[in-house]
Amino acid sequence: MSRQRLLLVACRVFERELEVLARTAKTELQLHYIEIALHQQPGAQLRAALQEEINTVPEEDYDAVALGYGLCNRGLVGLKAHGLPVVIPRAHDCLGILLGSSQRYLAELEKQPGTYFQSCGWIEHLPADRTLRPLAAGEGLSLNQEELVARYGEESAQFLMAEYAKFTQHYKRLAFIATPVAKADERERKAAEIAQQQGWTFERLPGDLTWLQRLVDGEWNDKDFLVLKPHEKVALSYGDGLISAEPA
Template structure:
């Protein structure tokens, strides 16, 4: 019996590099980032992928809680190994032995998020074509009023310079500041290599994922994740 990975497309750069560096090449089922826009659709898609597996021992998830999109998944075909993180951003910003404190008023970006078919960059271009530049800037100023920064995360898996100009242009158009922060791959490498200790939850075959598997209290209400904070 083998292991497989179910991963968000936004983590392709990082997961590919983590596999190259560890030499562990598991089969990967890539799921489009668009599913993040609706936790119910994400849950249904992931459950479909779980149900379709045969002869698999463990399914490794390159996902966090992701707006509670993973809560309620049933381990129908294999054990599920799930990172105890709020979202994918936590995985690439967390440092070993440290509790991740999410920076406030920050819209997080990686190249994977920027290239998504419904990224904020795509939406901005669509709005320009539909409403014109002046109205689009007003709309996005309202949409981003609770944010102060675009943070481009340098995970080491892609050339940051190739993304910076695009981020700076959108930041200038929306009144935000651009920040570059160093990230890393250690969480994804640990997912690949194990052991799956306190940073992970193992849901045995036949079990069901609940909010406590992400280190959160069961009574805490699910929070809808914002695109760019996944």
């Protein structure tokens, strides 16, 4: 029996984990990566990028398209399958996926709502001059102090810096989701450093790659994955399933 030919379009946050899992995947896997943190960019850029990928897949070459994404703050709502089925984990975001289940993710958030999560991928892709990735949409938030002063003037820049500090004031814990990938120890150390700089507690959460494994292996049970039939689109659902398929 020939293996399923799967195109996996994934956020770059998963690159190292997928490197590991792809070697023993049960499907014939092709990986396309999309730049990290698109969910923070305005203008529905994430949806547009994913839709573009889906629309341009050479459909004779694959049996299905899988997305290495979760709901990602509504970024996937409205995404439409083309001629191939599209498989999406029923996850809120990459953090839930790396923790292995939404249940575990929500339990960690319940334990400490003020948790700033990081993973190997997030630490790897931190801009060099930043300790924290900006948390809300907008180009303005990625400016550093000099740039802020240049754009808004000294006084306003001070005000904005103070406001930005408030965005993270409610965080009490940095939870680092550790996965067995290259340089994991180095990433963990950096995360612990960030926690210390911010005055947060640091906790290492062992990652669980079984969800991601099932994505690459083609084991898509209905509880954990939404499979869009051709031309169906993603709708937000308020039940446990998070997302559902709607006819186009």
